[in-house]
Amino acid sequence: MLVAARALSSSLAFLVAVTLAACSASIEAESASATEPATPVDEGEAADVTPAPAHDAGTSAAADASHAPTPSAHWTYEGEEGPEHWGDLAPSYATCKTGGEQSPIDIPASVASAELAGIALSYAPAPVAIVDNGHTVQVNFVGGSNAITIAGKEYKLLQYHFHKHSEHTLGGAPLPLEVHLVHKASDGGLAVLGAFYSVGAVNEALQGVFDAMHSATATATSLPFTFDPSVLLPSDRAGWTYDGSLTTPPCSEGVKWNVFAAVQEVSEDQLAAFHHDPSARPVQPLGARTLHGGN
Numbered sequence: 263m264l265v266a267a268r269a270l271s272s273s274l275a276f277l278v279a280v281t282l283a284a285c286s287a288s289i290e291a292e293s294a295s296a297t298e299p300a301t302p303v304d305e306g307e308a309a310d311v312t313p314a315p316a317h318d319a320g321t322s323a324a325a326d327a328s329h330a331p332t333p334s335a336h337w338t339y340e341g342e343e344g345p346e347h348w349g350d351l352a353p354s355y356a357t358c359k360t361g362g363e364q365s366p367i368d369i370p371a372s373v374a375s376a377e378l379a380g381i382a383l384s385y386a387p388a389p390v391a392i393v394d395n396g397h398t399v400q401v402n403f404v405g406g407s408n409a410i411t412i413a414g415k416e417y418k419l420l421q422y423h424f425h426k427h428s429e430h431t432l433g434g435a436p437l438p439l440e441v442h443l444v445h446k447a448s449d450g451g452l453a454v455l456g457a458f459y460s461v462g463a464v465n466e467a468l469q470g471v472f473d474a475m476h477s478a479t480a481t482a483t484s485l486p487f488t489f490d491p492s493v494l495l496p497s498d499r500a501g502w503t504y505d506g507s508l509t510t511p512p513c514s515e516g517v518k519w520n521v522f523a524a525v526q527e528v529s530e531d532q533l534a535a536f537h538h539d540p541s542a543r544p545v546q547p548l549g550a551r552t553l554h555g556g557n
């Protein structure tokens with residue numbers, strides 16, 4: 263999509279690139295297209311919050327194709343459109359109630375974390391844009407070449423966003439905050455890195471993002487700094503892996519989850535700056551899956 267965008271005039275190309283980045287970076291729905299119809303609503307989408315300016319601006323065939331015509335529905339974290347009802351809100355959300363490999367999950371104390379040695383990170387500072395899609399605050403990587411490699415397969419970093427409290431729980435207990443770094447392979451496969459935060463010292467590396475949260479809107483807005491995604495992850499690379507799903511409608515499965523064990527810190531003020539509370543889907547049954555320490 264970015265290649266196509268560059269064929270347009272420079273100013274228009276920039277706008278299209280940003281909006282398409284917001285669109286595709288908002289993950290997860292597009293990725294579902296390999297196994298089920300794409301839908302316009304997911305963890306990162308604004309379509310159910312506003313008249314979807316990003317999509318209206320996207321005029322390429324690719325954008326149209328990846329966001330066509332499956333009905334979507336508004337959803338929330340509480341009440342009649344809350345997680346217990348997601349699977350009934352739209353046919354395209356059915357996996358939320360019928361899926362057998364759903365996320366998040368509880369990580370029991372009996373499964374020890376281990377080095378995530380199978381993941382190679384290739385991260386460097388890159389331009390970013392911030393968007394508040396009504397469900398979370400999301401930071402999109404605009405261009406750049408951040409990626410991870412798992413078992414020889416490359417997944418490009420699209421965006422990261424937060425959940426409050428954490429979605430994954432440790433021994434049945436949530437942490438105050440969780441970040442998800444969403445990556446997508448060229449074949450549409452998704453890999454998400456998750457990391458926890460407790461309340462403590464100011465997280466200086468994230469202050470610029472927390473400062474920008476209060477003015478974030480449904481339209482992705484460039485931030486005046488580059489961002490190195492490695493600051494989101496603990497230096498201790500131990501954790502757990504399992505096969506799961508998107509944690510928001512349409513709850514598509516086939517997502518490679520990698521959750522870091524070491525808990526980082528944000529300050530009370532930083533936690534308060536992320537105002538989407540609650541923004542966590544309850545944990546789902548592990549079922550027949552295996553939760554691995556390390557990978």
Ligand SMILES: [Zn+2]
Pocket residue numbers: 305423424425442509
């Ligand atoms: Zn998430």
